[in-house]
Amino acid sequence: MIIFYYVASLITLVLIIYAGYLLLKLRKQKAQQKIAHAALAKKRQDQMISVVESIVDISKAMQQEQCPTIEGCVRLKVLIDQLRLSEEERKPFEVYYTVYDKTAHIPTHQAWTDLEKRQQMKFTRDMMLIEQEYQAEIKAVVDNTVEHFKAKSELLKSQ
Template sequence: MPQWLQWSLIIAGAIAITVLLGFIRRQISILADNRRRKQKAEAFQAKRRQDMIDSIRVIAMAVEENQIEYSEACLRIKGLLDHVAPELMERAPFRVFMEVYEQLRHMPTHQARQDTEVRFVEKMDKERFEVEERHADEIRRAATAIRNHAF
């Protein structure tokens, strides 16, 4: 084999090695970036979940201290449990949050409530207070149970 061919093959091999090393470095960098992004997203999700659990506990304490209307507490806890532990709403005593939600979900809230006729709002409030009264003991027991629940 002529010497010029040998040197050409050696140079081509060195170039191929250099290109492959650059490709490997780039892939390692991409993998490291993906790992960092994944860890950051997992940390964000864990913090978000813990914040929701803390919110559930604060609302439950407010129920125990009679600082919040039971209907509002049920709606808020149900919404948070949908993200944290939806399976809890199928079990006693937590089922009451879903039951109250189901009975009240047709009622307007926020701006829709403000835009609704006063007599209709009063009628809805009466219905809401009846639901609260009917489930008051269950709601208090569920609030205590959820505040002490290990998520």
């Protein structure tokens, strides 16, 4: 009977040691996971800061007329989408979405250069009409965009 107690004690001791080993391994995994989550959060924040700064830069370029209006609206719409704003937060920038939708059919990059001059002229005229139609609204929204995202950039950097 004593042998049974010795064997049971030995098995219990082995199980306690194994449980301790698993507990240490679990703590190590949780610490690594916490570090990985922190690194991912930092990377996401850096990306958000970069996107917000790009929005500010493009908006300022549009204010100073260094960036074509249509191109600026398209770029701003794409960048604002990357922020994954709610419908309510996106509402003040709706003109960018409108201009984007109205110019979505116009070829870009290599497709633009592949067009005949006559087609390019037609699309250029379409862009000018869209720009004229929304010029006042775009100007007001661009000013708002600079202020809004400048503040957001400062907030993100302070976190």
